[in-house]
Amino acid sequence: MKDKLESFIAENREAFDPHLPDKNIWYRLENQLDKKDQTKMIMLWSTKIAAVLVAVLVCGIVLGIAISKNSQSDLNYASSPALQKYQETEQYYQQQVNLKLGELKDSNTISTVEADLKQLDEIYNHLRQEMIQSNYTNTEVMINAMIKNQKTKIEILENILSKQNKVSYDTEKISI
Numbered sequence: 001m002k003d004k005l006e007s008f009i010a011e012n013r014e015a016f017d018p019h020l021p022d023k024n025i026w027y028r029l030e031n032q033l034d035k036k037d038q039t040k041m042i043m044l045w046s047t048k049i050a051a052v053l054v055a056v057l058v059c060g061i062v063l064g065i066a067i068s069k070n071s072q073s074d075l076n077y078a079s080s081p082a083l084q085k086y087q088e089t090e091q092y093y094q095q096q097v098n099l100k101l102g103e104l105k106d107s108n109t110i111s112t113v114e115a116d117l118k119q120l121d122e123i124y125n126h127l128r129q130e131m132i133q134s135n136y137t138n139t140e141v142m143i144n145a146m147i148k149n150q151k152t153k154i155e156i157l158e159n160i161l162s163k164q165n166k167v168s169y170d171t172e173k174i175s176i
Helices: 002-011 023-071 081-103 107-133 139-175
Strands: none
Touching (some): 081 107, 107 139
């Protein structure tokens, strides 16, 4: 088959030579080739840009996690004797708060109290972070503020418990 085609072309070569393709055909072919190259280039660039954006996003997330871990570090209780004493006080107050929370009976009251305590915890954590960031320069002042925060939590819980006990006492009195 190939030999027949080659021999046909060789025999009739002179008949093919005077016929040149129209120039418009070449322009159309060139334009189509350019469009394919442009779309490939656009896709290549957009892929590169997307990859760079993903890499920047991942780096930002990793950096954010690292910064948040550093900012949430614990107090260095060994840095001063006042902090060592405060560690025991902190544990005592936390234990008292947990005990008083366990005494609450009404689920609506518990959810409201927990929301209030959460706000106090945010203030407390802010004080801790401020102490760490200041390299423990105002330790006494900060410790006093944190103790006051803990006392406020206990006072809130005691007030609610006294109201709860009064309501239950009044209910018992009425039922008798």
